[in-house]
Amino acid sequence: xxxxxxxxxxxxxxxxxxxxxxxxxxxxxxxxxxxxxxxxxxxxxxxxxxxxxxxxxxxxxxxxxxxxxxxxxxxxxxxxxxxxxxxxxxx
Amino acid sequence: xxxxxxxxxxxxxxxxxxxxxxxxxxxxxxxxxxxxxxxxxxxxxxxxxxxxxxxxxxxxxxxxxxxxxxxxxxxxxxxxxxxxxxxxxxx
Numbered sequence: 540x541x542x543x544x545x546x547x548x549x550x551x552x553x554x555x556x557x558x559x560x561x562x563x564x565x566x567x568x569x570x571x572x573x574x575x576x577x578x579x580x581x582x583x584x585x586x587x588x589x590x591x592x593x594x595x596x597x598x599x600x601x602x603x604x605x606x607x608x609x610x611x612x613x614x615x616x617x618x619x620x621x622x623x624x625x626x627x628x629x630x
Numbered sequence: 631x632x633x634x635x636x637x638x639x640x641x642x643x644x645x646x647x648x649x650x651x652x653x654x655x656x657x658x659x660x661x662x663x664x665x666x667x668x669x670x671x672x673x674x675x676x677x678x679x680x681x682x683x684x685x686x687x688x689x690x691x692x693x694x695x696x697x698x699x700x701x702x703x704x705x706x707x708x709x710x711x712x713x714x715x716x717x718x719x720x721x
Contacts (some may be wrong), residue, residue: 543668550661559654562669563646570641570671577634578653579666 541574542619545590550580554587557605561589564608565615572620591618632665633710636681641671645678648696652680655699656706663711682709 544565548558555578562576581588587599589606596614597606606614609628616623635656639649646669653667672679678690680697687705688697697705700719707714 545666550657555654555657555661559650562653563650566641566646566669566671570646573671575636575668575670577666577668578657580657580661580664 541572542592543574543577544596544615545577545579547579547581547586547588547590549584549586551584552587555580558587561606561608561611564612568612568625569615569619572623591615632663633683634665634668635687635706636668636670638670638672638677638679638681640675640677642675643678646671649678652697652699652702655703659703659716660706660710663714682706 544562546558546562548554558578562578565576566573585600587597587605588595589597589611596618597611599605609625612625612628616625635653637649637653639645649669653669656667657664676691678688678696679686680688680702687709688702690696700716703716703719707716
């Protein structure tokens, strides 16, 4: 089973579009490595949590901001395919 | 557990954007009723299959075309919350 990323977002905060954007970024870069990305509406206001399988890899509440795409891709790459080059965004 | 929709799409056909668009349509309409929508890259070329939990509810190969959004929402509504009105798109 390939790893699955879940993005739990607050629909009331209007974060669906942001979550869908990040899902597409991840699926474009890790098309062969990921089993999927799940967009999950949260029942808790202000939530923006990303999980790799069951492990939390990003929590907006802890970091105080949304993830930056380059850093997010590096984080996911390091966890699921550490030998993969991310091209320009790795430099 | 709320129902989860999975969209298995062919990345080589370039159908990620279409799948992500449909995911956002479904999550906008069924924000409270769905547990999530998973975007799942397929390893089989030409695949565009939608599942509600484990049940196939749409298969492009069988129908010969992509789902129309209004019909898709009615299909999902009938399965997960038959009493819900879809407003304008129901008429």
